[in-house]
Amino acid sequence: QQQVKQSPQSLIVQKGGISIINCAYENTAFDYFPWYQQFPGKGPALLIAIRPDVSEKKEGRFTISFNKSAKQFSLHIMDSQPGDSATYFCAVGDSGGYQKVTFGTGTKLQVIP
Amino acid sequence: GAVVSQHPSRVICKSGTSVKIECRSLDFQATTMFWYRQFPKQSLMLMATSNEGSKATYEQGVEKDKFLINHASLTLSTLTVTSAHPEDSSFYICSATWGGGEQFFGPGTRLTVL
Numbered sequence: 001q002q003q004v005k006q007s008p009q010s011l012i013v014q015k016g017g018i019s020i021i022n023c024a025y026e027n028t029a030f031d032y033f034p035w036y037q038q039f040p041g042k043g044p045a046l047l048i049a050i051r052p053d054v055s056e057k058k059e060g061r062f063t064i065s066f067n068k069s070a071k072q073f074s075l076h077i078m079d080s081q082p083g084d085s086a087t088y089f090c091a092v093g094d095s096g097g098y099q100k101v102t103f104g105t106g107t108k109l110q111v112i113p
Numbered sequence: 114g115a116v117v118s119q120h121p122s123r124v125i126c127k128s129g130t131s132v133k134i135e136c137r138s139l140d141f142q143a144t145t146m147f148w149y150r151q152f153p154k155q156s157l158m159l160m161a162t163s164n165e166g167s168k169a170t171y172e173q174g175v176e177k178d179k180f181l182i183n184h185a186s187l188t189l190s191t192l193t194v195t196s197a198h199p200e201d202s203s204f205y206i207c208s209a210t211w212g213g214g215e216q217f218f219g220p221g222t223r224l225t226v227l
Contacts, residue, residue: 036218043117043206043218044157089156099210100147103156 003027004092006104013111019077021107023090026071032093033066034101035075037086044089048075080111115141117209119219126197127227134192134222136207142187143209147216148180151204163190197226 004025013019023033034049050057050064050073057064063076077084087108093101116139126132136146145164149157161177163169163184171177179201181193190209194201202225208216 034215041221041223043119043208043221045218046114046215049215099145099214099216100159100162101216102159105156 002105003102004090004104006090006107008107009105010108011110013080013109015080015082015111015113017080017111019080019084019109019111020074021088021090021109022072022074023092023104024070024072025092027092027094028071029094030092031095032099032101033064033073034091034093035062035064036089036091036103038089038106039086047088077109080109082111082113085109085111115139115209115217117143117207117217117219119205119207119222121222122220123223123225125225125227128198129196131193131195132197132224134194134205134207134224136190136192136209136219138188138209138217141209141211143190144187144211145209146184146190147208147210148182148190148192149206149208151206151221153204157206160192194224197224199226202226 006023035047036044037047038044048062061078066073087106089106090104091101118137120135148160151157160175161169161171163182169182184190206221208218210216
């Protein structure tokens, strides 16, 4: 049973454009929604995370939009740059499990000049 | 942010041998460490959760006798792949956290079993 569904699987965006990645979950017990960035051959790194008490969080060019009623959240990368080319994973977690998180399937983003 | 290291970064071994991977939190004390496995072009799959001084909790389908986890101190956890076989070849990633906060991930260990 897949706890979080992520789309698209891959994405090509022009430099300066907006990259949008979406995730949907089923279990309403989740209360921690992070996004991770992973470069080839490296471990993932936390990019931005949100709790369900807010609908949006922005950090620099990265924004999470959260829709609690629809059980969906998305990552928006504004002014996308070639250096943003990486694989992005959404994840879901609940604070009752030492922040144990379950990862989405990943989105490979390529930003072309 | 906090730093987590893994050693070795890559290892090649023969089928049937055992391999130990170390995960260290360099500048904080990790109450909990997680071990993940990632096959090429796939997501990270949680293998087990380990808390310092207690037995690891394994995810369903992960053989605890094959993947031995030891969390002997607040800065070190080890994963031993026993009697490794080619299907165990993967990218193994650890993460560490304290107090239920953010997970900090290591750089990963590429295991190739011949």
